[in-house]
Amino acid sequence: MKDDKQNFVLFAVIAALILFGWPLIQGKFFPTANPPVTKIEGGKTKPVANPAADPAADGAAAIGDRNAVIASTPRIRIETPRVSGSINLKGARIDDLVLKGYDETVAKNSPPIRLLSPAGAPDAYFASFGWRAQGLAPPAADAVWTPSGATTLTPTTPVTLDAANATGQRFRIQIAVDQDYMFTVRQTVLNAGTAPVPVATYGLVNRVGISKDPSSMTIHVGPMSVDNGGAHYRPDYKDIDEATQKFTTTGGWLGFTDKYWLTALVPDQGQAFDGQFRAGANKAYQADYALQPKQVAPGQSITQVSRFFAGAKEVRLLDRYTDQAGGVAKLDYAIDWGWFRIVEKPIFYYLDWLFRMVGNFGVAIILLTVTIRGLLFPIAQRQFKSMAAMRAVQPKMKLLQEKYKDDKVRMQQEVMALYKAEKVNPLAGCAPTLLQIPIMYALYKVLMLTIEMRHQPFVAWIKDLSAPDPLTPLNLFGLLPFTPPHMIAIGVVPIILGISMYFQFKLNPTPMDDTQKQVFKLLPWVLMFVMAPFAVGLQVYWITSNVLTIIQQKLLYARHPGLKVPVTK
Numbered sequence: 001m002k003d004d005k006q007n008f009v010l011f012a013v014i015a016a017l018i019l020f021g022w023p024l025i026q027g028k029f030f031p032t033a034n035p036p037v038t039k040i041e042g043g044k045t046k047p048v049a050n051p052a053a054d055p056a057a058d059g060a061a062a063i064g065d066r067n068a069v070i071a072s073t074p075r076i077r078i079e080t081p082r083v084s085g086s087i088n089l090k091g092a093r094i095d096d097l098v099l100k101g102y103d104e105t106v107a108k109n110s111p112p113i114r115l116l117s118p119a120g121a122p123d124a125y126f127a128s129f130g131w132r133a134q135g136l137a138p139p140a141a142d143a144v145w146t147p148s149g150a151t152t153l154t155p156t157t158p159v160t161l162d163a164a165n166a167t168g169q170r171f172r173i174q175i176a177v178d179q180d181y182m183f184t185v186r187q188t189v190l191n192a193g194t195a196p197v198p199v200a201t202y203g204l205v206n207r208v209g210i211s212k213d214p215s216s217m218t219i220h221v222g223p224m225s226v227d228n229g230g231a232h233y234r235p236d237y238k239d240i241d242e243a244t245q246k247f248t249t250t251g252g253w254l255g256f257t258d259k260y261w262l263t264a265l266v267p268d269q270g271q272a273f274d275g276q277f278r279a280g281a282n283k284a285y286q287a288d289y290a291l292q293p294k295q296v297a298p299g300q301s302i303t304q305v306s307r308f309f310a311g312a313k314e315v316r317l318l319d320r321y322t323d324q325a326g327g328v329a330k331l332d333y334a335i336d337w338g339w340f341r342i343v344e345k346p347i348f349y350y351l352d353w354l355f356r357m358v359g360n361f362g363v364a365i366i367l368l369t370v371t372i373r374g375l376l377f378p379i380a381q382r383q384f385k386s387m388a389a390m391r392a393v394q395p396k397m398k399l400l401q402e403k404y405k406d407d408k409v410r411m412q413q414e415v416m417a418l419y420k421a422e423k424v425n426p427l428a429g430c431a432p433t434l435l436q437i438p439i440m441y442a443l444y445k446v447l448m449l450t451i452e453m454r455h456q457p458f459v460a461w462i463k464d465l466s467a468p469d470p471l472t473p474l475n476l477f478g479l480l481p482f483t484p485p486h487m488i489a490i491g492v493v494p495i496i497l498g499i500s501m502y503f504q505f506k507l508n509p510t511p512m513d514d515t516q517k518q519v520f521k522l523l524p525w526v527l528m529f530v531m532a533p534f535a536v537g538l539q540v541y542w543i544t545s546n547v548l549t550i551i552q553q554k555l556l557y558a559r560h561p562g563l564k565v566p567v568t569k
Contacts, residue, residue, distance in 0.1 A: 063120065063121070063122055064120055064121060065121075066117055066118070066121040066122060069118050069119075069120045069121040070086065070096055070118060070121070073088050073089065073090040073118075074088075074089040074090065074144060075087060075088055075089060075096070076089065076147055076151065076152065076153060076159050076161075077151070077152040077153065078094075078096075078097065078152070078153045078177065079152055079153070079154055080153075080154060080155055080177055080178075080179065080180075081100070081155075081179055082099065082100055082101060082179065082180050082181060082311065083097055083098065083099055083100060083177075083181065083310075083311065084097075084098050084100060085097040085098055085116065087153065087159065087161075087175065088118060088126075089144050089145045089146075089147060089161065090142055090143070090144050090145075091128060091141055091142060091143070092128065092129065092130070092139075092143075092145045092161050092173050093118070093126045093127065093128045094116065094126060094127045094128075094175070094183065094308065094310070095116055095117065095118040095119070095124075095125075095126030095127070096116060096117065096118060097114070097115045097116035097310055098112050098113070098114050098115070099112055099113040099114075099115055099261075099311060099312060100112055101312070102260075102312060102451070102454075102455075103455070106455050106457075106463040106464050113261070113312075115261055115263070115310055115311070116263075116310060119206075123207075123208060123209060124206070124207065124208040124284075125205075125206070125207040125208070125263070126205070126206055126207075127203065127204065127205050127206075127263065127265070127308050127310065128203070128204050128206070129173060129185050129187060129201065129202070129203045129204075129306065129308075130187075130201070130202055131171070131187070131189065131199060131200060131201055131202065132198075132200040132201075132202055132290055132293065134198065134200070134293070135197060135198040135293070136169065136189075136197050136198060136199060136200075137165045137166070137167055137169065138165070138169075138171060139163040139165065139171055143163055145161035145162065145163050145173070146161065146162045146163065147159060147160065147161055147162075148160045148161075148162060153175060153176075153177055154177070155177060155178055155179050158174055158175060158176035158177075158184075159174070159175050160172060160173070160174045160175075161173045161174075161175070167193050167197075168191065168192040168193030168194065169189055169190065169191055169192065169193055169197060170189070170190040170192060171187075171188070171189055172186075172187070172188040172189075172190075173185060173186070173187055173188075174186040174188070180311065180317055181309055181310055181311025181312065181317070182307055182308070182309050182311075182321065183307060183308040183309075183310065184305065184306075184307050185203070185305070185306050185307065185308060186303055186304075186305050187201045187303065187304050187305075187306070188301060188302070188303040189296060189301060189302055190300075190301040191296045191297065191298055191299065191300055191301065192298070192299070193298055194298055195298065196295045196296060196297050196298065197295070197296055198293035198294070198295055198296075199293060199294055199295075199296050199302050199304075200290055200291050200292060200293035200294070201290070201291050201304045201306065202288060202289060202290040202291070203265045203267065203288065203289055203306055203308065204265070204286055204287065204288035204289075205255050205256060205263045205265055205286065205287045205288070205308075206280075206284060206285070206286045207256060207263075207284070207285055207286075208282065208283060208284050208285075209283050210222070210236075210237045210283070210285070211256070211258045211259075212258075213258045213259040213260075215236055218336075218338060218445065218448075219259065219336055219445075219448060219449060220233035220257065220336040221257060221258055221259055222234065222235075222236045222237055222256065222257065223235070223236075223237070223240060223245065223254075223255075223256060223277045223285070223287060224254070224255065224256070224257045224334065225247065225252065225253065225254035225255075225275060225277075225287075226252040226253050226254075226329055226330040226331070226333060227247045227248075227249035227252040227254070227275060228247070228249045228252070230330075231330050231333035232247075233336060234277060237279070237285060240277050240278060240279045240285060241279045244276055244277065244278040244279075245276060245277040245278070246274070246275070246276040247274075247275050247276070248272065248273070248274050248275070249272065249273065249275065250269075250270070250271065250272045250273075251269045251270070251329050252267075252269075252275075252329050252330075253265060253266040253267070253309075253328055253329070253331065254275045254277070254287045254289060255287050255309070256285070256287060257313070257334050257336075259448075259449070260312060260313055260451040260454060261311070261312060261313065262309060262310075262311065262312075262313050262334045263287075263308070263309065263310050264308070264309040264310075264328075264331065264334065265287060265288070265289055265306065265308060266306060266307035266308065266309065266328050266331075267289050267291060267306050268291070268304060268305055268306060269326070269328070269329065271291055271292070271304075272291075272292060273289045273290060273291050273292075274289065274290050274292075275287070275288070275289040276288060276289075291304060307328070309321070309328075309331070312451050313334055313335050313450075313451055314451055314452065315332075315335065315345075315348055315349075315352070315450055315452065316352075318331050318332040318334060318335065319332050335449050335450070336449065337445065337449070338445065340438055340441060340442050340445065343438055343439070343442040344442040344445050344446055344449075347368070347439070347442050347443060347446055348446045348450055348452075350368065350371070351364055351365065351368050351446065352452055354367050354368060355452075355456075360457075360458065361453060361456040361457075361458065361465050361537065362456075362457075362458030362459060362462070362465055362537070362540055363458075365443075365465070365537050365540050365541050365544070366540065366544045368443075368541070369541050369544040369545050369548065370544070370548065372439060372545075373545060373548045373549075373552075377552070380552060381556075386424070390424055392422070393418060393419075393422050393424055396418055396422075397415060397418060400414045400415055400418065401415075440538070440541070440542070443537075443538060443541055444534065444535070444538055447465065447466050447535040447537045447538055448466065448535065453465060453466045453535075453537060454466050456537075458536065458537075458540065461492075462493070462536055464536070465535060465536050465537035465540070466535045466536075466537060467535060467536065468491060468532065468533050468534065468535065468536065469491025469492055469493040469494060469532070469536050469539070470491065471491055471492050472490055472491050472492070473490075473492070473495075474490070490528065490529065490532045491532060491536075493536050493539045493540070493543070494528050494529075494531055494532040494539060495528065496539075496543055497527075497528055497531055497539050497542055497543050497546070498524050498525055498527070498528030499524075500542075500543050500546035500547060500550075501523070501524035501527060501528070501546055502524040502525075503546075503550060504524075504546045504549055504550050504553070505520045505521075505523065505524055507550060507553045507554070507557070
């Protein structure tokens with residue numbers, strides 16, 4: 001009895017640590033889906049001088065109204081099925097881009113996602129392309145380029161920008177865009193001068209402030225590159241503040257990744273380039289690359305082609321850009337699938353296929369759960385068979401424990417011999433649970449990472465399956481004018497999850513040990529608090545799995561009634 005009390009006290013302490021310590025662990029390793037957005041202000045964008053690529057990256061000294069900043073410079077409109085915005089002729093920057101298909105929130109009148117903004121506006125974020133000023137005199141950073149041809153950039157009408165210098169070189173930037181989010185930039189230099197000139201193109205992405213999305217051990221947000229054959233989730237912004245991150249490679253790309261959005265510079269995949277991430281003044285961060293210089297003789301010209309991705313990290317789209325002829329190496333790795341990529345991507349594609357079939361992601365998750373439980377059913381059958389066998393040997397094992405209670409080593413030997421004689425595997429019953437762990441984690445990653453799940457409704461108040469349940473009875477479901485602390489703001493769906501776990505545990509055979517009984521009574525409610533901050537979609541999966549388990553247990557108990565009979569001491 002004394003040992004039982006000590007065990008129960010120990011369990012209570014562990015449960016308390018899980019309950020109150022989990023928010024800290026969850027925040028670091030499993031960030032809350034779609035947390036509240038916090039505004040990050042930025043000032044003048046002034047990166048440090050870069051010998052590899054002289055960037056036109058200085059912004060206005062004061063933050064101004066975005067519309068006013070955009071209207072203050074001549075521009076070429078961008079209009080495609082997926083994006084709209086404009087190209088700044090002053091500096092030839094792509095610095096105004098809105099994603100048409102994605103809204104900031106689930107509110108009815110929510111504005112669309114703005115990905116790029118010009119320097120001098122809040123949250124400045126832009127791309128620029130030019131030439132190194134080492135033996136060549138390219139247009140100045142504030143030069144106004146002359147457009148020719150189309151007046152609006154569309155998938156069928158590229159735009160051309162021209163400029164010249166005083167030494168006889170003429171510069172041209174042609175920008176094209178596809179139906180989605182990929183820009184193609186052709187940079188041409190015609191040497192009409194009297195001497196050879198070294199020509200080396202560069203590209204840059206500059207942003208003020210860090211990402212509004214939380215980065216964690218499981219989901220990378222921030223600088224990223226693919227170089228030297230591998231995908232590198234670069235150190236976070238604080239590390240770049242301390243030291244510039246440099247690399248040299250042939251093929252690959254570099255840029256900034258948010259949870260759902262990506263900007264990526266893609267140099268010519270057949271040429272070597274120098275890439276780097278660096279910090280500037282006023283919380284400005286820049287990714288840039290420069291090609292090696294090539295001599296262009298008088299009367300000759302050279303054209304170098306790069307690409308720029310700016311848009312949503314859609315799984316199928318990134319896979320297509322990666323796999324198509326002349327594709328971008330490992331662009332699909334912009335989604336941080338991690339070690340369970342081999343499980344997560346098939347789950348995503350199957351879940352996405354179900355969604356396309358039924359039109360509701362919540363229903364698709366339920367069907368996914370039914371599929372997984374169906375696949376695991378033979379294993380579950382073996383689990384119950386193992387439970388029945390373990391039940392049968394419990395009286396014999398109890399006798400051994402009493403007989404050898406003073407000799408623990410001998411007792412363990414005799415118990416193992418009993419298992420062998422009765423052909424019982426005590427670990428067999430754990431198989432379905434162990435298999436569920438990678439599946440649960442994979443589904444967690446799918447719900448957290450893939451934009452296809454973002455803002456997907458289910459029923460009634462559930463408007464976003466990738467976010468936590470917004471309703472809680474603690475404020476009478478929003479009727480009372482206060483927001484409960486995050487740790488105790490348990491939503492309706494987590495409560496249903498706790499109830500489903502309670503009834504599932506109730507169907508399990510009653511354990512002999514009093515401490516185990518207390519554990520099984522408290523565990524559903526501890527897990528309810530643990531799961532509350534996770535995406536509703538993950539909770540829907542678990543609730544459905546619990547309901548199917550309850551049905552399965554009832555059927556199997558009907559076939560094996562001895563499983564429910566408590567073992568007497």
